[in-house]
Amino acid sequence: MIQEPISWPLLAVPDANGQLHYPTLDESVRQSIQIILRTRPGERLQRQEFGGGLQVFLHQPNTLTTHRRIHDTIVQALERWETRIKVERVEIKEVPERPTWIRVEVVYRLRRTGVISQLGLSMELGG
Numbered sequence: 474m475i476q477e478p479i480s481w482p483l484l485a486v487p488d489a490n491g492q493l494h495y496p497t498l499d500e501s502v503r504q505s506i507q508i509i510l511r512t513r514p515g516e517r518l519q520r521q522e523f524g525g526g527l528q529v530f531l532h533q534p535n536t537l538t539t540h541r542r543i544h545d546t547i548v549q550a551l552e553r554w555e556t557r558i559k560v561e562r563v564e565i566k567e568v569p570e571r572p573t574w575i576r577v578e579v580v581y582r583l584r585r586t587g588v589i590s591q592l593g594l595s596m597e598l599g600g
Contacts (some may be wrong), residue, residue: 499590502557502583506592509554510547512566525550532599535573540565547579557584573597 487493492592496504512524525546533539545561551560558581579592 484517498557498583498585499588502555502581503590503592505555506551506558506579506581507594509550510594523554525554527596530598531596535575535598540575543575544576547577551579551581558582559584561589568595571597573599 495501509523510525510527513526513528514524515521521575527543527546527574529541530539530546533542544565547563548560551558562578562580562583564578564580565577566576568576574595574597577594577596580589581592582589
């Protein structure tokens, strides 16, 4: 059985002595998911297809059709670009007190450890 690489951790943070501290596997994956979903395809010079590009939905109507498109975009982007996880579920929920906002919940399983984690983000649509 071939082990998947842990991958280079993102965003090492130096302490007061200048020593770099790298994120754990879970933190690295969470950072990676956020980067994937916030990066527009074409934004990276060496990887023109990289990213989920959720920004394209910012001026879309807050409808079930838009929710489905967001869901499909997230699943496709994460399956393609973050191979350290298996997407278990993506839920798109309306925010009752803010009619133009949605809450996205991504539930995923780390392939290496089997640990289930969740990442949430909110975004405003057009109306």
